[in-house]
Amino acid sequence: MNQMRPPPKIEIIPPTAPFSEAQRSWLNGFFAGLLSTDGPASLSAGQGGTPLQGPIGDGDDGEAPWHDQTMPMADRMKLAEGRPLRRRMMAAMAQQDCGQCGYNCNDYSNAIAGKAETRLNLCVPGGKETARMLKALNEELEKAPPASSGKIAAPVVAAAIATEPGRSRDNPVPATFVSRRLLNKPGSEKETWHIDFDLSGCGLDYVVGDSFGIFARNDLGHVDQVIALLGASHTADIRGTPLREVLVDDVSLAPAPDTLFELLSFITGGAQREKARALAQGEDPDGDAATLDVMAALQKFSGVRPHPEAFVEALEPLQPRLYSISSSHNATPGRLSLTVDCVRYVVGKRQRLGLASTFLAERIKPGDQVEVYVQKAHGFALPQDPRRPIIMIGPGTGIAPFRAFLLERKATGAPGKNWLFFGHQRSSCDFFYADELNAMKTSGLLTRLSLAWSRDGDKKFYVQDRMREVGREIWTWLAEGASVYVCGDAKRMAKDVERALVDIVAQFGARSTDEAVAFVGELKKRGRFQQDVY
Ligand SMILES: Cc1cc2nc3c(=O)[nH]c(=O)nc-3n(C[C@H](O)[C@H](O)[C@H](O)COP(=O)(O)OP(=O)(O)OC[C@H]3O[C@@H](n4cnc5c(N)ncnc54)[C@H](O)[C@@H]3O)c2cc1C
Numbered sequence: 038m039n040q041m042r043p044p045p046k047i048e049i050i051p052p053t054a055p056f057s058e059a060q061r062s063w064l065n066g067f068f069a070g071l072l073s074t075d076g077p078a079s080l081s082a083g084q085g086g087t088p089l090q091g092p093i094g095d096g097d098d099g100e101a102p103w104h105d106q107t108m109p110m111a112d113r114m115k116l117a118e119g120r121p122l123r124r125r126m127m128a129a130m131a132q133q134d135c136g137q138c139g140y141n142c143n144d145y146s147n148a149i150a151g152k153a154e155t156r157l158n159l160c161v162p163g164g165k166e167t168a169r170m171l172k173a174l175n176e177e178l179e180k181a182p183p184a185s186s187g188k189i190a191a192p193v194v195a196a197a198i199a200t201e202p203g204r205s206r207d208n209p210v211p212a213t214f215v216s217r218r219l220l221n222k223p224g225s226e227k228e229t230w231h232i233d234f235d236l237s238g239c240g241l242d243y244v245v246g247d248s249f250g251i252f253a254r255n256d257l258g259h260v261d262q263v264i265a266l267l268g269a270s271h272t273a274d275i276r277g278t279p280l281r282e283v284l285v286d287d288v289s290l291a292p293a294p295d296t297l298f299e300l301l302s303f304i305t306g307g308a309q310r311e312k313a314r315a316l317a318q319g320e321d322p323d324g325d326a327a328t329l330d331v332m333a334a335l336q337k338f339s340g341v342r343p344h345p346e347a348f349v350e351a352l353e354p355l356q357p358r359l360y361s362i363s364s365s366h367n368a369t370p371g372r373l374s375l376t377v378d379c380v381r382y383v384v385g386k387r388q389r390l391g392l393a394s395t396f397l398a399e400r401i402k403p404g405d406q407v408e409v410y411v412q413k414a415h416g417f418a419l420p421q422d423p424r425r426p427i428i429m430i431g432p433g434t435g436i437a438p439f440r441a442f443l444l445e446r447k448a449t450g451a452p453g454k455n456w457l458f459f460g461h462q463r464s465s466c467d468f469f470y471a472d473e474l475n476a477m478k479t480s481g482l483l484t485r486l487s488l489a490w491s492r493d494g495d496k497k498f499y500v501q502d503r504m505r506e507v508g509r510e511i512w513t514w515l516a517e518g519a520s521v522y523v524c525g526d527a528k529r530m531a532k533d534v535e536r537a538l539v540d541i542v543a544q545f546g547a548r549s550t551d552e553a554v555a556f557v558g559e560l561k562k563r564g565r566f567q568q569d570v571y
């Protein structure tokens with residue numbers, strides 16, 4: 038028989054508040070009702086700070102104290118010491134649950150440990166550091182007796198790998214690129230594009246909160262420079278495909294992988310060989326390791342010319358990139374929009390191009406087909422109850438899913454109140470979708486619009502500073518049952534915003550910091566504090 042357990046008790050009115058026991062009890066009950074769960078049905082364990090995986094037979098308690106995207110690798114591994122391999126593998130990942138690998142961190146590690154996934158290089162935010170640690174842990178796994186690797190992962194993996202066309206990175210479909218429009222005005226230091234796709238040809242749909250996976254292609258000019266450094270012909274045959282095509286479509290030319298340095302060490306000698314070998318082992322003999330993309334590596338070892346075939350084999354496959362969808366399929370069926378910040382930066386004398394963002398910003402033409410897929414959101418969705426208020430905090434490109442939320446709530450006539458916190462560098466040139474948002478405000482769809490411009494004044498002013506100014510009202514919305522959403526930069530912004538929310542709960546909910554942390558933790562567990570950060 039299914040025994041129902043009572044929901045965990047939330048003490049909303051602290052014992053120190055000036056109420057009698059009876060009053061406190063009544064008030065607690067009243068607010069607990071308002072604070073009831075209304076997370077999306079898809080809310081998965083592992084998102085939003087909940088324990089990631091219950092005990093599954095290997096003695097682990099399922100807690101993941103390392104699950105913090107701002108924690109350095111060494112600290113994460115320390116916290117995972119003595120745990121089963123699958124848990125240490127999880128600790129080696131970047132902890133963003135960003136979905137780029139096709140899983141969340143917990144499921145990806147279970148899949149590797151259960152030997153259902155052999156690719157150890159899928160954690161994009163973890164980069165080479167994660168790939169190296171996973172390689173070392175995987176070697177341990179290979180040596181371990183079969184019982185300790187376990188059959189744990191199979192059901193998780195079966196669920197994680199969507200086989201339907203266009204529903205996973207393993208099964209992309211072609212969509213048509215329609216147009217791009219620059220969202221910044223002259224004077225901006227940023228280059229952010231509104232991008233439109235037509236999905237009618239591939240028949241894909243999506244719900245707001247989902248992300249869009251893009252398989253971009255390398256820049257042809259860059260590829261030709263790499264071919265020149267190899268001293269090869271661009272038609273050199275690589276198992277039936279011309280070298281140029283393989284370098285454009287199939288392999289990453291970004292961070293030079295350890296395997297490329299291994300290859301370079303094999304085909305050279307002396308000091309060059311030592312250097313290449315050191316780089317292959319993650320050392321940094323000249324202090325430039327972090328800047329060595331494939332081209333810079335070839336330039337560094339300029340006399341060394343690998344055979345094109347061996348060279349291609351030493352490179353990593355080109356990985357897709359995810360973008361939060363900024364449109365609503367209900368509002369514009371068959372259409373999909375993204376909000377993409379273009380990554381360009383200079384190292385030495387050469388400008389480096391972000392692969393997918395510059396592909397979307399300048400390399401594809403209207404009418405071109407791009408390989409894409411929809412990455413279903415886990416734990417990032419509008420509340421099931423359309424009356425529930427929402428507070429959305431999305432500086433920069435973090436606005437993307439919130440534009441989608443607002444368009445969805447408009448299209449479906451959802452009556453809940455909507456409050457958006459948007460911030461960027463300058464009000465004059467970085468106010469994305471200003472006309473749309475102002476119109477939504479005028480129409481009443483957007484109940485409140487709070488803005489924070491970091492470079493308009495003498496001092497930095499961020500969304501969390503604006504939140505603190507209106508903390509009392511945020512607390513009132515929370516008490517009315519509002520769900521809180523954060524989207525954008527994972528490394529600093531998301532943490533700072535969460536801290537501000539904790540402070541607001543402490544100040545206006547009359548709690549100690551510990552109680553406020555627990556309160557926000559409870560909101561997460563109930564799906565009322567959700568993040569989509571990268
Ligand atoms: C779930 C999810 C949703 C996302 N949504 C969005 C979105 O809505 N909009 C958006 O714009 N992005 C979004 N991203 C980020 C996006 O996926 C890409 O990571 C981003 O566009 C960069 O990809 P790229 O291929 O252009 O650059 P890459 O080729 O991947 O290059 C980026 C890398 O370059 C390096 N780099 C960047 N700048 C510098 C610098 N100044 N100095 C030195 N090194 C540097 C860093 O190592 C960085 O990781 C999202 C990510 C995830 C996981």
Ligand SMILES: NC(=O)c1ccc[n+]([C@@H]2O[C@H](COP(=O)([O-])OP(=O)(O)OC[C@H]3O[C@@H](n4cnc5c(N)ncnc54)[C@H](OP(=O)(O)O)[C@@H]3O)[C@@H](O)[C@H]2O)c1
Pocket residue numbers: 227229378432433434435460461462490491492497499500501525526527528529530531533534571
């Ligand atoms: N590696 C990094 O250090 C870093 C930092 C930011 C963004 N990114 C990445 O850059 C990409 C696109 O960024 P974006 O276009 O969305 O804009 P963004 O660069 O994230 O900036 C958006 C706004 O957020 C502000 N901001 C900076 N630090 C903040 C913090 N700790 N808390 C709150 N706000 C903060 C920025 O101010 P100022 O710029 O004036 O400080 C700016 O006004 C994303 O992929 C993001 O992850 C990387």
